[in-house]
Amino acid sequence: MAVKLLLENAHVEGIRYYEAYRRTGGYRSVEKALKMTPEAIVEEVKKSGLRGRGGAGFPAGMKWSFIAKPEGVPRHLVCNADESEPGTFKDRYLMEFLPHLLIEGLIVSSFALGSNATYIYIRGEYAWIPDILEHAIDEAKANGWLGKNILGTGFDCEIYVQRGAGAYICGEETALIESLEGKRGNPRIKPPFPAVKGVWDRPTVVNNVETLAAVVPIINMGGDEYAKIGVGRSTGTKLISACGNINKPGVYEIDMTISVEEFIYSDEYCGGIPNGKKLKACIPGGSSVPILPANLLLKTAKGETRYMNYESLSDGGFATGSMMGSGGFIVLDEDQCVVRNTLTLARFYRHESCGQCSPCREGTGWMEKILKNIEYGKGKMSDIDLLWDIQRKIEGNTICPLGDAAAWPVAAAIRHFRDEFEWHVLNPEESQRRNYGLAHYADAREIVAA
Amino acid sequence: MAEGAPLFKVTIDNITVEVPAGTTILNAARKIGGDVAPPAMCYYSKLQGSGGKCRTCLVEVSKGSEKDPRPMPKLVASCRTTVMDGMEVKNITSPKVLDARAGVVEFLLLNHPLDCPICDQAGECHLQDLSYEHGKAGTRYEFQRRTFHKHDLGEYIQLHMTRCILCYRCVFTADQLTAKREHGVLDRGDHAQIATFIEKNLQNDFIGNVIDVCPVGALTDKTFRFKNRVWFTKPVDAHRDCPKCSGEVQLWMRGDEVFRITARKDEWGEIKDTTQGKPGWICNECRFEKKQVSDWVIEGPSKVNRQSVISANHYVGVQKPGETFENVMDGRQPRLFMDIHSVSEVNKPEIQLSLIEGPAHSDDFEVNNKD
Structure with a gap:
């Protein structure tokens, strides 16, 4: 049955507070890790094959080993809790219910990276969570897990919670660093990478909440054991925040060996589509990853079963695949309109573009206006090609990945649902009354059954 | 650049140049000059940290360096990418770059008011040059252009926010030149604007330099405003x-x-x-x-x-070609490239224009057209 590493104790009474957390085996990893050398911890994380849970899936151990170690310059660990991707709410769950798990992971990681001042940069809209985290930090401090000379090892560590002001772009690591320094949250131009010049020009590692929390089980069970869970290069467990047209929306911990079909339809996870509706499409990894129609979601283009892991979800590249992303699993049933969905996402990216580089600043707004026309029955056939051309000129030509994130959903929607866009253009009045429904991407389960 | 810094060989559009380590691709290309130098709207060599924002200087790196010959996966901003030894860069020889650049020009002009006839910058505007050289004749944008509330920056400097391309040069200028920066970028995305918070005059002794660094007509000289072209x-x-x-x-x-x-x-x-x-x-x-x-x-x-x-007609450093046609062709005169009589009906020599009464009319040539 499913392995649970992070959410194992999520339903224990009072787990938010120190007593219950410690009673269920909390802070064991700190006791173990502080007896190891920092290099050994990095080695364990490398062995575990843990990949960054923020979206890009970059191996965490590798990232840690890149950090520059100049003499006499402090290093910093920054926890990226600016979880703002539409559809993603796994970090919120972790921080809200298991704040001590994050603190524990932060202490171990800080020790491994030599950070004496560690920051949690938290999204402004999560207004109530900083209080939970700060309470947990106070409890940890009172019990000797933080502060000066932790467990008599001579290692000092402080954790500070920094509230953001509500900007999606501050989830990009260099924009996060700018914002943390008190400046306007504009992404920096890389190189230099944060591992060389980060917060206040000091070497910095920025990791997602879930990545840092996953360090705890890695230390507890050992990197090799952790790597045995999962499949291929997708090791360990992943939190998936499922939402949309499903019976049981919520945060699920999966071990990356289950199929997408099982995840959507099994009662253990999403529990199927409500009201007997059919699956139309799914955005499997948060709003910025390409949307997939049902026929490509459950089976890859080669006809193989698609699994919930990094490799399988990206099978087929962007032509017929998608990405694991940050694990924001958005399901659309047959009543949903892909054009409207794309417009909603385009509006989001227009609103969240920082305005620093021109393709993203101007292109996101342009795409939104065209999509609005199409959605409200004022579109032209040439608009669809124009949209394609605009997204192509944004993608890859911007400073930070927000440009790509804005371009991909539009590209994928046109790639897979062009007939629906054309239907909107050709039937402007009908498209105001009803939705397009299903087409060639009819529920793949029926195709299989037939 | 420090003395004795190693020299890196970099090839831009098949022209090789040697530059010290740490030079950016853009500056190496400027050393070659001419069309090889990518356009730059936001980079300003005198301002630290400028560049990377406008994306007009994107180039393709087809060979990373002698040691690591892999090409770079994306187009890179040449103003912020330093050269490596043996690097090969494609600028105007890469269709990918020209396409991306045309896209960037279109994006920059998307919300630009194109009020050049009444703009004081017209004639020395980098955006004009850029769109002539790299842009397309028409726009595909069919929506209302973005506008802003007016901000008064005091008695010397006129701000036209609608013309701004957000290069951040003026922000860097104020940061690095004047004691206190009073203007900056407010808001974000396509409604980001250069402004003071709240309504202040820009009064610093050196703040006038923002007019010189502005590549477009967003910041102009009030004492010169509408006085002359x-x-x-x-x-x-x-x-x-x-x-x-x-x-x-x-x-x-x-x-x-x-x-x-x-x-x-x-x-x-x-x-x-x-x-x-x-x-x-x-x-x-x-x-x-x-x-x-x-x-x-x-x-x-x-x-x-x-x-x-x-x-116009007095460019700096114009050289007359040393090789004339006669020299190249061993004294022979150049042939006409196109015999106009063979392509135009109007100039058919058999029709004697002097024999036609009054001015020639298209009917007079119809005989030939029908043949």
Whole structure:
């Protein structure tokens, strides 16, 4: 049955507070890790094959080993809790219910990276969570897990919670660093990478909440054991925040060996589509990853079963695949309109573009206006090609990945649902009354059954 | 660049040049000059940290370096990417780059008002040059252009936010040149704007330099506003003994009247170094208040930069070709490239125009057309 590493104790009474957390085996990893050398911890994380849970899936151990170690310059660990991707709410769950798990992971990681001042940069809209985290930090401090000379090892560590002001772009690591320094949250131009010049020009590692929390089980069970869970290069467990047209929306911990079909339809996870509706499409990894129609979601283009892991979800590249992303699993049933969905996402990216580089600043707004026309029955056939051309000129030509994130959903929607866009253009009045429904991407389960 | 820094060989559009380590691709390309140098709207060599924002200088790196010959996966901003030994860069030889650049120009012009006929920058505007050189004739944008509320920046500087392309040069200028920066970028995305918070005058002694660094007509000189067109004025180098700045300026004169004073600029439209070798920023007093010829020691006519319309037919450094047709073709005269009689019906020699009564009409040629 499913392995649970992070959410194992999520339903224990009072787990938010120190007593219950410690009673269920909390802070064991700190006791173990502080007896190891920092290099050994990095080695364990490398062995575990843990990949960054923020979206890009970059191996965490590798990232840690890149950090520059100049003499006499402090290093910093920054926890990226600016979880703002539409559809993603796994970090919120972790921080809200298991704040001590994050603190524990932060202490171990800080020790491994030599950070004496560690920051949690938290999204402004999560207004109530900083209080939970700060309470947990106070409890940890009172019990000797933080502060000066932790467990008599001579290692000092402080954790500070920094509230953001509500900007999606501050989830990009260099924009996060700018914002943390008190400046306007504009992404920096890389190189230099944060591992060389980060917060206040000091070497910095920025990791997602879930990545840092996953360090705890890695230390507890050992990197090799952790790597045995999962499949291929997708090791360990992943939190998936499922939402949309499903019976049981919520945060699920999966071990990356289950199929997408099982995840959507099994009662253990999403529990199927409500009201007997059919699956139309799914955005499997948060709003910025390409949307997939049902026929490509459950089976890859080669006809193989698609699994919930990094490799399988990206099978087929962007032509017929998608990405694991940050694990924001958005399901659309047959009543949903892909054009409207794309417009909603385009509006989001227009609103969240920082305005620093021109393709993203101007292109996101342009795409939104065209999509609005199409959605409200004022579109032209040439608009669809124009949209394609605009997204192509944004993608890859911007400073930070927000440009790509804005371009991909539009590209994928046109790639897979062009007939629906054309239907909107050709039937402007009908498209105001009803939705397009299903087409060639009819529920793949029926195709299989037939 | 420090003495003894290793020299890196970099090939841009098949032209190889040697530059010290740490040079950016853009500066290496500028060393070659001409069309090889990518356009730059936001990069400004005198301002630290500038560049990387406008994306007009994107180039393709087809070979990373001698050690690691892999190409770079994406187009890179040449103003912020340093060269490696053996790097091969494609600028105008790469269709990918030209396509991306045309896209960037379209994005930059998307919300630009195109009010060049009433803009003081017209004629020396980098965006005009950029769109002529790299843009398309039409726009595919069918929506209302973005507008902003007006901000008053005081008695000297006029801000036209609708024309701004958000290059951040003025922000860097104020950061690095003046004691206190009072303007910056407010808001984000396509409604980001240069403004002061809340409504302040820009009064610093050197703040006038933001007018010189602005690549478009977003920041213009109020003392010159609507007084004249750039191409009617003649630039003249002049200096005065100024306690605040170098006092080395360019006067823009028409007849005996000084219409405008700016810092001297180099061929890339950037502030030139002074004779002492320091960046030639000038103070507000020199720029705005010394509008009499008697205030200045005139040095002579300026060499005009390539960005300016007044430079037509007097480009700096124009060389007449040494090889004439006769030399190349062993003394033979060049043949006509196209025999006009063979392509145009109108010029058929069999019709004697002198025999037609009155002016020739298309009917007169119909015989030939029907044949």
